[in-house]
Amino acid sequence: MRSVKRTAEVRIPPSIRHEIGADALAMIMKTGLMDKKETCMVTDYGTNAEMGLFHDGELYTGSAAAGPAMEGQAINYGMLAAPYAISDFSFAEDGTWNNIVLNETLKPVVGMKVNPSNGTFSSVSDMNARGITGTGVVAAVALGLESGLIEPPYIRTPDKKLHFQNGIDFGEDDLGEAGKAMGAIRAGHRTLIEEVGIDDTDVKTMYLAGASGTYVDAIKAQTVGMVPRIIEKTVQVGNTSLMMAYDLLVKDEAMDEMQRIADSIASKHIMFATSKVFEDMYVNEIGYWMEGMPFDIYNESLRTAGLRPLPPIVRPKSTQRIVSSDIPIIGDKGLRILDNVGxxxxxxxxxxxxxxxxxxxxxxxxxxxxxxxxxxxxxxxxxxxxxxxxxxxxxxxxxxxxxxxxxxxxxxxx
Ligand code: SF4
Ligand code: SF4
Missing domain, CATH: 3.30.70.20 (Alpha-Beta Plaits)
Structure with missing residues (x-):
């Protein structure tokens, strides 16, 4: 058992400015956003969904208060990405859902096949789950919407819950919490597009960062509104904050490099808290997730507010995941997760x-x-x-x- 030494040096990374913290800077640096030739977007999916839109040589940023659901909190069986957490679902051929569970090294593996309406299972697994991550919630909502088991704000099963392996379930309160987070992210993305004055079709690539951005299925994320509705390519870049933290610990020059880039980035930050566009968007999102507002009414309401309606979904031609796990270098170069910080x-x-x-x-x-x-x-x-x-x-x-x-x-x- 190892613990942290009392004399350990603590390195505190710089931020760009108050609203754009070190994690957003890590996301911008690790995706190479400022060197892109096309219009693209990046989001670090967390309690605060920090997002950037790079267009015509300029970086526009925003931060949507998505709330804790994307990190598994405020969800009855929610938990962070950790061993034995359900991180994804897929449809199985017999009408059940494959439960995908993170193993000891945070790799997703197939667990049990479970009927989400009643919890009966058609296959067993020695991967016992103990909770569900934010990405598992995204997958559950996406499959629920596609199968008709979810019609916000309702879950159309006998006990109004979706059922997963090992007795884990997801109820209408959980759906409400998830909807608030998903709605904030969709409203944030749309606010950036509206405020910059570009078309939905101008954004070519979406970079997904953070633990949720690592494990989430990009297509399912688009289904629930966390990826723009029209996108050509998605790239899942992993947990850029952890990657940057690793660099800061092992490379003495990393801190200076981070500060140099922080000083050079002149981002145009859009405060969602005071943006009328965000307010109008988010009111509609709450209407959709909490009150069951149909999309045609949603779009009509946007038109009334002088905003463009949401376009039909166009699936990306390419989805790329460049890391296989949240912390891909665990066990490598002496990096290990402490089971005791002392x-x-x-x-x-x-x-x-x-x-x-x-x-x-x-x-x-x-x-x-x-x-x-x-x-x-x-x-x-x-x-x-x-x-x-x-x-x-x-x-x-x-x-x-x-x-x-x-x-x-x-x-x-x-
Ligand atoms: S002890 Fe458990 S319930 Fe309490 S704050 Fe920590 S994680 Fe949450
Ligand atoms: S055991 Fe915990 S929940 Fe119960 S009274 Fe004590 S502090 Fe409160």
Missing amino acids: VYLMGSFEGCIGCKKCAKECPERALEVIEGGPHGYTIRIATEHCLGTACKNCEAVCPKKVYRFSDLKISERA
Whole structure:
């Protein structure tokens, strides 16, 4: 078991400006966006979907608050891309869905075939799943839309849930959370296209970055609105933030190079929070995902707002994935995932009854309730698995409202 040394040096990468952070800069650098000869777009799919549109030598950027669903949070069985997470689905010939599960090295492998309407399965697998990633959610929604099992905001199965292997399911609340994220991303892409004043057909290539951008099926992503409706080519470039972080650690010159490029990029940032185009687009997205607004009404509403309607989907002629996993160099050059960063977060709360609801609701199985401590029970979180303050499911479910994530203290492991 290895842990991080207390004397470890921390390298903090630069950002372009306040709204365009180091992860967006990594995305721009690792895709070589500024050297492209064609109009293209890139998005790092995460809680904040950072996106760039490169056109005529100029970079236009935006950041859509997609919310946590694309990282598996706010979804009942959601989790980050990690071993034993369902990351994709495909239609099987017998009407069931193939469940695709990440193995120990984060490679997607075929799991069980499951009937999504009732959970019965027609094949077994020794790949046991324990949750579903954001990309799995995209695939579930895409297959649900195509098969008619999903008609937003409804799931047309007897118990209003889609069923996957190992008892994992996806309900209408999950669909609502996913729809908010997908809608924000589609609204963001369309806002960039509208604000720059180009046609949908002008954007030739879409680069998909981030963990979600690695594992998502680009065609399914287009079905749900996360890839522009007209595109010639998609390229999945992997987790550019992690790639950049790796460079920063192993190459002393990488920090200077990153700063030089940050200084040289004069991006035109479009603040979606104050963009009327984004507002009009997103209102329609909420209407579609949450209220079941049909697309013809959606488009009519855009016309009324002076915007162009969404065009029919044109599938890309080429879909390219240039990495096979989120962190393709695990095990290479001494790179490994620590199973212990050396500390816990711990706390004992007055009024805690030891019911363990906080532990049961933790999507990453990071939290334990152990007996003992000043108030009878102690919460202990393995920090390497915890999603942090973006999650706080544990705090939200505490029936006694005594647990405060922010009151936990760092404690060194023995
Ligand atoms: S410990 Fe709490 S904040 Fe961390 S992943 Fe679990 S539920 Fe989320
Ligand atoms: S949910 Fe609240 S009361 Fe229950 S064990 Fe956790 S902290 Fe204690």
